Amino acid sequence: MIPSQEQEQWMYKNMLISRFFEEAIEKIYMEGKSPAFNMANGPIPGEMHLSNGQEPCAVGVCAHLNAEDVVTSTHRPHHVAIAKGVDLKGMAAEIFGKKTGLSGGRGGHMHIFDVDVNFSCSGIIGQSVGPAVGAALSRVMQKKSGIAVAYLGEGAANQGAFHEALNMAGVWKLPVIFIIEDNSWGISVSKRASTAIERNSDRASSYGMPGEFIPGNDPIAIFKTVGLAVERARSGLGPTLIEIETSRLAGHFMGDSEAYRPAGEKEALIKIDPIPVMKSRLADTYGWTDQDDAKLVEEAHSIVDEAIQFARDSEYPAPEEAMEKVFV
């Protein structure tokens, strides 16, 4: 399955939007946090996990999905949310804790819910997996179209929930795809130090489903492999486990000194930043010019700027609204 030029441009554009969004968030996050870095301060308080470098995992998968398909994501959700079509203004406002946010400010960056495009995420490692299996089950039981995709980190593949859910999806042959974003770190602990085998995709055989490993943080390769998995899921042939080699260009969260990274690692990763790689691919394959690129870059910037401005301009909710929405 080969992406069309239009699909490749869509992927590149969403990678740009995602990266610009993270860059904007990063800058605003630091407002009010110097000279002393205190997470509680500034327009965006709390933990912040940026997705810089992992954009291929988002676009290569979501290029195959429609709004009706269900995606569950993790504590590092922005890139996936953007590719899934989550309302960017509502997401930005949620990250700022504003009344106009997707959850009125109750959830924040680790709890993005957009029912219009069936997107959700959770800050508990491994808990993206069960709900995706359940959504897939629900589609089968209701005879409704659509599949489910669970994202998780390679660190999360060591949680019991992952193994339990995969087994169940395998037994029941559910229309669900498990996407492991292998950025080789779980906070400060490397995959090598925490995982008994090299590739989590090999674990698929324990659960009666195909397992695929995609090297190179390459959106096109991801598109191809995931396309087959999506076809399988949509035609009732059951689940697939896919591990994608990707890179975390930022710290685990904002404020991370990253002292645990081996010398030179980050510099090496920046050299293979997927965004310039994708740009040259478009140039090589479709004769994409610098002007074409500049136009898209500008468009992506304006989409992000508009969302950030919306978030900035929005009001905070009234404190007492905290009591609402526990039950409906």
Place this chain on the structure above:
Amino acid sequence: MTQVKEKERKLTIARAMAEAIAQEMRTDEKVFVMGEDIGELGGVFGNTRGLHKEFGGERVRDTPISETAFIGAAVGAASDGMKPVVELMFVDFFGVCFDAIYNMMAKNTYFSGGNVTVPMVLMTSTGGGYSDAGQHSQCVHATFAHLPGMKVVAPSNARDAKGMMIAAIRDPNPVVFMFHKALQGMGWLGTEKDAIVHVPEDDFEVALGKAAITREGTDVTIVGITSGVHHGLKAARILEEQGVSAEVVDLRSLVPLDRDTVIQSVKKTGRLIVVDEDYHSYGMTGEIIATVVEAGVPLKAAPQRVAYPDIPIPFTRPMEQWALPSAEKIIEAFNKMKEI
């Protein structure tokens, strides 16, 4: 005669905990540490800093993100002669591994008729106030304290943190050791300065199950734990300016619970306010009030509680700050009492 005054040595709770564990590891080779990012990183909250360097990866083990496995493993190792100190990074994560905690760690001693011991410490961070939302800000004190078979302690200052950690490691029973993030002394979480106190260098113990009178007073008893103690102390200072003498009791330990210290204090003051960052209903606040009422202590006013409302913790600052206990809310509760 000259008296040698010990040099003042102020430590954060994070450093006090790490020092306590290090001292026990030096004298008892059965003590070892497991958890996520507790090795070279020194713990996300700094309480294992330096241990990996001194004792190496064999005794200071970074685990996979597999709480069910490593806490379950700690139960097994503890029953086989080791003394594990394990970290559950945020107490909120107990959801993925509670069976190992409350059905195994807490019950094996009893089930075995006392023949099996589980001498382990489960240390875990609590509390919010810095907009980390509802899966990273909870206290859930009562959820643990409600279930029999595990001690549950939570110091409010560095001296207690060290002495109670040493006592916890030496205790033949499982101890859940909760530390509040805002008191930990990590700059990036803000720092409650009153938690940073002088800590003796020796390997002293602070008994588990003994409350402390942190401030003496005669008109009202304010009972708290961790952040609640600091809110109580601030409220007491404000009340003092209004001519009210408040006594502040730091429970330090939920299990065993030092009911007697609370009862004696309220006997003296006749008024009781209980402060807890844990949820309002079915919690520590209700337990303390019931303790005083059951003891028949004569009261001058109906007791009050200042606790977290029964809602998941919201992310946005205005909502979260509004919901958190505070000195102001304690004063409000006191003023309400006078009207009754």
